[in-house]
Amino acid sequence: MTRSHRASLAVLAVLGLATLAGAAEPAKTDLKPDADGFFPLFNGKDLTNWSGLEDYWSVKDGVISGHETKENSKQTFLVSNVIPTADFELHFSYKWATPDGNSGVQFRSKVLDDKTYRVGGYQADFDAKAGYDGSIYDEAGVAGGRGTMSNRGETTVWDADNKRHSEKLPDPDDLKKVIKADDWNDCVVVVKGDHITYTINGHLMTDLTDDSPKALQAGVIALQLHAGFTMEVLFKDIKIKYLVEKK
Numbered sequence: 001m002t003r004s005h006r007a008s009l010a011v012l013a014v015l016g017l018a019t020l021a022g023a024a025e026p027a028k029t030d031l032k033p034d035a036d037g038f039f040p041l042f043n044g045k046d047l048t049n050w051s052g053l054e055d056y057w058s059v060k061d062g063v064i065s066g067h068e069t070k071e072n073s074k075q076t077f078l079v080s081n082v083i084p085t086a087d088f089e090l091h092f093s094y095k096w097a098t099p100d101g102n103s104g105v106q107f108r109s110k111v112l113d114d115k116t117y118r119v120g121g122y123q124a125d126f127d128a129k130a131g132y133d134g135s136i137y138d139e140a141g142v143a144g145g146r147g148t149m150s151n152r153g154e155t156t157v158w159d160a161d162n163k164r165h166s167e168k169l170p171d172p173d174d175l176k177k178v179i180k181a182d183d184w185n186d187c188v189v190v191v192k193g194d195h196i197t198y199t200i201n202g203h204l205m206t207d208l209t210d211d212s213p214k215a216l217q218a219g220v221i222a223l224q225l226h227a228g229f230t231m232e233v234l235f236k237d238i239k240i241k242y243l244v245e246k247k
Contacts (some may be wrong), residue, residue, distance in 0.1 A: 086218045098232045109121025151166070153175050
């Protein structure tokens with residue numbers, strides 16, 4: 001790990017305390033909001049404000065590339081150094097450059113290993129076969145070991161007793177058809193209180209309410225490279241708007 005990466009993770013730890021304490025604004029950063037109140041998390045040029053393993057993440061042609069070979073694969077993440085408050089609207093786009101692979105975007109998550117950049121928590125899941133796109137997953141069991149917490153095509157409630165209740169969204173079987181195999185998929189994740197929605201290409205994929213005592217309240221945003229694949233996944237247009245209650 002480089003000295004700059006260690007410094008970035010030290011900043012993460014400090015900023016995490018401020019976030020969990022209920023900070024209403026993002027941590028001090030050179031990022032500025034646009035007219036709609038969104039902060040760009042990726043500048044389109046380099047990995048400023050991100051930390052990860054150098055051999056696995058880079059910027060090419062204005063997008064973030066996560067890449068690995070199966071022989072040298074790791075369960076590793078590119079971690080945003082700007083930690084959100086508990087409530088936010090996150091936009092990002094992803095595209096597969098390989099026919100196989102597994103990835104996702106972490107939110108309300110935490111760094112579990114600062115050497116391998118292992119992250120756990122809520123994940124907006126997707127993969128190159130479109131099997132998991134649109135589902136919410138509990139990466140590394142940080143949210144109580146609940147696996148896929150809300151499937152694509154479902155509205156799911158985890159109650160105060162940590163019991164799961166699920167209902168089908170309208171036309172759930174049609175949702176896979178809107179996932180683009182060879183093009184960019186535009187995603188919106190809205191997190192407010194105990195309620196999470198995950199939308200891809202303008203279609204609501206899953207709706208999760210987490211009232212469980214295992215629910216996560218705040219944490220990092222990170223991009224995943226899943227172990228076990230020769231793969232390349234691309235990301236762009238990553239931005240966040242903080243949803244703060246007006247007093």
